[in-house]
Amino acid sequence: MEDLRRKAEALPGQDPLRGEGGTCSWLRFWFYGASIPTPIQAAMPLVQTLRERLRGYRPRLEAVVFGLSLLGVLDVVHLLIQQARTFENGCLGGSALGGGSSIFDCAAVTAGAGSKLLGVPNTTWGLGFYGMVGVLTVAVFWVVPKVRAWIHGARIGLLTGGIAYSAYLTYLQIGPLGTLCLLCLGSALITTLLFAGQVALLASSPTSPPDSMSSRLVKRQVALFVYCAAAAAVLVGMDLVYFDETSAAAPQPRSASESAAPAQCELDDSKTPLQDQGASLVGFQDITAGSNEAGVTVIEYFDPNCPHCKDFHQVMKQVVEAHRDEVRFVYKPFPLRRSSLPEIQALYVAAQSDKFNEMLEAQYARQGPGGIGMQDLRAIAEEIDLDPSVLSERVEQNEYRDQVLQQRKRAVKVGVDSTPTVLINGHFVESRTQKCLNTFIEQAKSGTLGGTASG
Structure with a gap:
């Protein structure tokens, strides 16, 4: 084989690595052991592009993701409030809102199959899920570009798991349970929008260079996060106070054994x-x-x-x-x-x-x-x-x-x-x-x- 290699190198006027047609010859691989491009090598440009996008920052899309995470928190808190009230006025807490339809039975859904994961109620998981998405969104803004890529990756994994579990819970409502929870479907919609927002983030080019953000952008994003979080806290408080007062103002049902029976x-x-x-x-x-x-x-x-x-x-x-x-x-x-x-x-x-x-x-x-x-x-x-x-x-x-x-x-x-x-x-x-x-x-x-x- 060594003799063949020397003969190939001695061919006059020809590149031993190329054939007459100018294309790469099989001799290159046989004699010189040169490697062909692997799938990983072929994907490197895509990986590099993805890495740059994960390191960059897109203020508008990040603001949308943060707002959706807070909306998810509000949805779960309202679900917890109505669950504590045993959904006495329907899924949404008001008969005028249509929550009392026979199509919707939040009590059955929140107590039925799939209502817990690893022994923990889905409402607890949901609150933690949306809270973590919000925290990671703030972290994406706050950290240095190298760390930002890892934070983005963590959020992608979290949202992927969230949308998969939401799809499973929606299937349970439509299939085995045969009834729907309006607030649960709302949560599934919010999770879907969050996932779509993350896809949009990956598909778009950064509007801010990875290594720097203007002081104006920093101030604007900080103000946005603070105002949105404050508004969400106020809405949660109003929700709690309103339904607490409603419960206090509602006439308590009389015990069936009361002596003061109606005429x-x-x-x-x-x-x-x-x-x-x-x-x-x-x-x-x-x-x-x-x-x-x-x-x-x-x-x-x-x-x-x-x-x-x-x-x-x-x-x-x-x-x-x-x-x-x-x-x-x-x-x-x-x-x-x-x-x-x-x-x-x-x-x-x-x-x-x-x-x-x-x-x-x-x-x-x-x-x-x-x-x-x-x-x-x-x-x-x-x-x-x-x-x-x-x-x-x-x-x-x-x-x-x-x-x-x-x-x-x-x-x-x-x-x-x-x-x-x-x-x-x-x-x-x-x-x-x-x-x-x-x-x-x-x-x-x-x-x-x-x-x-x-x-």
């Missing part, structure tokens, strides 16, 4: 009675008491964390005792918040061992602002002679989660929007005293339920 027993005329007398709401997995062959069905929607449900439970116990042989009573857990789901699933587990009432009363006895944890549920299981390990395992496996959420979705569609809610043969009950419930049951038995009865 008349009334049905809820604002809600249309169900044509099938509520039969479509009752399934074979429901928890029932009384006679399954009875012509009168009483359905109670409740949440074990609802204080008014706790009070009403004492009334319901007396009504069930009085009409056990002639009425079918159906208990429908209606989660107002995600913290109620483990307790509700524990109720279904207990019901299979005929321990529903014992479990419910023990949960009411431990009722508190934060709900009941697994440790409390295990303690209750021991008290009522259930196996704590079996109960905790079945609750953690979410055996009844889908059933509960689908049941809740169906209830919202027919008009259930708070707890406790009582239906008697498909009629929504307004007056829930023991005397009025007895009156309505007697009317249902005689086929005259509807209108007003003297109480």
Whole structure:
């Protein structure tokens, strides 16, 4: 081979590296071992261009990204406020805003499948996500060009993960959950716009040289960041104060056991009675008491964390005792918040061992602002002679989660929007005293339920 190499070098009048056509000869690679351009080498100009763009600064696009990150914070804060209010006036907090449509059920979405990531609520992740995007945007402005490229890269990674997770959550709403959260969709839109803004940043040339920014630009950007952050803080404060005052000004629902009962027993005329007398709401997995062959069905929607449900439970116990042989009573857990789901699933587990009432009363006895944890549920299981390990395992496996959420979705569609809610043969009950419930049951038995009865 060495002889061939020397012969090639000795060819008169010819470049040993080129053939007659002037193109690179295979001899170059065979004899001289010269390397061909690798994909990495071919991509180097693109990498260099990208690096320069990551080192540069575009004040207008960065301002848009910063503003969108603050808008995302406002969206998540409003979601947290409405979640704390159990979405009592719809997703947005005002019935006039259309949040009460049957298409939207923020409570079901924020308590349903995919509502947590690694055990942390999505609202917490969302607040951290938008806050971090804002912090990185300020850092892009503040740091030196070499570090700026790394900050840009971190923000690109964060936004890529954010839009992927938003797409997954949107799929869950459209698909498995079958209902939408307006504020969650708003967050997904903001994340999409943030990602689009980042793409625009990469596609455009820097308007400010990488190594320097004018003092005028620095002052303008600092003022922009400060004013936008201050405006967002004011809006968050107004949101908190407004809904806090709304809650304080709203009349508190009366306990169903109050002695000051209305002069008349009334049905809820604002809600249309169900044509099938509520039969479509009752399934074979429901928890029932009384006679399954009875012509009168009483359905109670409740949440074990609802204080008014706790009070009403004492009334319901007396009504069930009085009409056990002639009425079918159906208990429908209606989660107002995600913290109620483990307790509700524990109720279904207990019901299979005929321990529903014992479990419910023990949960009411431990009722508190934060709900009941697994440790409390295990303690209750021991008290009522259930196996704590079996109960905790079945609750953690979410055996009844889908059933509960689908049941809740169906209830919202027919008009259930708070707890406790009582239906008697498909009629929504307004007056829930023991005397009025007895009156309505007697009317249902005689086929005259509807209108007003003297109480």
